[in-house]
Amino acid sequence: MPTNPAVVNYAQEKGSVEIREIARPIIGEEDVLLEVANVGVCGSDLHQWTSSHSWKVNYPVVLGHEFGGHIVETGARVKNWKTGDRVVSETAAVIDPDNPMSRQGLYNLDPTRKGFGYGVNGAMTRYVSVPQRCLHRVPDSLSFQQACLTEPCCVAYNAVAMNSKIKPGDRVIVIGPGTIGILCAAVAKLCGGDVAVLGLEADEPRLAVARKYGCATFKGDASAWAKEQDGMGADLIIDAAGASITLKTAMDLVRPNGQITKVGWGPQPLGFSLDPLVQKNITLQGSFSHHWLIWEKVIALLASGSLDVKPIIGGVWPITQWHEAFEKMHAGEIVKSVLTPV
Numbered sequence: 567m568p569t570n571p572a573v574v575n576y577a578q579e580k581g582s583v584e585i586r587e588i589a590r591p592i593i594g595e596e597d598v599l600l601e602v603a604n605v606g607v608c609g610s611d612l613h614q615w616t617s618s619h620s621w622k623v624n625y626p627v628v629l630g631h632e633f634g635g636h637i638v639e640t641g642a643r644v645k646n647w648k649t650g651d652r653v654v655s656e657t658a659a660v661i662d663p664d665n666p667m668s669r670q671g672l673y674n675l676d677p678t679r680k681g682f683g684y685g686v687n688g689a690m691t692r693y694v695s696v697p698q699r700c701l702h703r704v705p706d707s708l709s710f711q712q713a714c715l716t717e718p719c720c721v722a723y724n725a726v727a728m729n730s731k732i733k734p735g736d737r738v739i740v741i742g743p744g745t746i747g748i749l750c751a752a753v754a755k756l757c758g759g760d761v762a763v764l765g766l767e768a769d770e771p772r773l774a775v776a777r778k779y780g781c782a783t784f785k786g787d788a789s790a791w792a793k794e795q796d797g798m799g800a801d802l803i804i805d806a807a808g809a810s811i812t813l814k815t816a817m818d819l820v821r822p823n824g825q826i827t828k829v830g831w832g833p834q835p836l837g838f839s840l841d842p843l844v845q846k847n848i849t850l851q852g853s854f855s856h857h858w859l860i861w862e863k864v865i866a867l868l869a870s871g872s873l874d875v876k877p878i879i880g881g882v883w884p885i886t887q888w889h890e891a892f893e894k895m896h897a898g899e900i901v902k903s904v905l906t907p908v
């Protein structure tokens with residue numbers, strides 16, 4: 567049987583990622599076989615590589631959940647999709663359609679959901695089997711190097727446009743200049759916010775990317791900017807850093823009656839009091855993943871150019887050079903690595 571190279575995460579131990587040859591997947595009746603054109607490297611791929619993740623992984627698994635490509639085969643019961651179609655795929659590869667959350671369209675919140683790249687084989691390889699319900703059409707005008715980043719844009723759209731209240735002129739501070747943070751900042755700009763991105767001294771290369779989106783940037787402290795208008799603080803804080811401790815910073819920066827939306831996560835426990843949350847009457851909102859409507863909105867924004875992912879793309883590597891692509895992102899030299907299957 568012909569095989570293709572894949573970036574495989576084979577065990578829990580730190581560093582357990584290597585190129586392995588895998589067989590072309592056999593698709594089910596409601597699946598399509600997608601020939602991957604490009605796949606983005608996500609912070610969660612890095613977390614699995616460095617074993618700093620907090621979710622259950624079904625080892626061995628092919629990494630990668632941010633992808634797009636052409637359909638090359640369709641299952642017997644696939645409707646509305648054909649060979650040659652340009653598509654991107656959502657990440658919820660396995661859901662229980664009868665789960666109460668799925669029944670109301672919030673299948674991203676079905677606790678039994680299994681995603682590409684940790685629950686089932688992902689897209690850092692040539693071929694991936696995808697359920698037809700995960701598919702969205704990509705217009706010809708949108709390249710796959712950009713379209714493969716629809717997924718992190720959807721995470722940002724859900725956090726900012728769906729789960730946060732934001733009005734034109736609101737002061738918004740995004741903590742953490744990773745992919746999700748910068749895309750959250752870009753969506754907050756689209757919503758009319760006056761946006762700043764907060765990072766650390768070492769984050770300068772990524773803060774420079776945030777400035778390309780018209781955001782102010784700060785290293786270490788943004789409290790003067792937060793209080794610049796009336797001394798009260800920012801209307802909205804988007805916490806997109808991968809550590810719990812940043813919630814403390816968010817509580818300091820937010821104005822009374824403001825909102826904190828937490829989209830970044832890290833398994834470390836909190837070591838501080840949540841009293842400011844009460845005293846300042848703050849709304850604390852979590853935001854997880856995305857669903858069908860968000861994908862349609864984001865593809866339209868990408869196709870029109872209103873949302874541009876080109877500034878975040880730090881390079882494109884063949885999957886066989888995954889290590890360099892992962893390292894550059896991990897070191898914070900670049901915001902986003904994109905891979906091409908070989």
Ligand SMILES: [Zn+2]
Nearest residue numbers: 608632717718
């Ligand atoms: Zn991702």
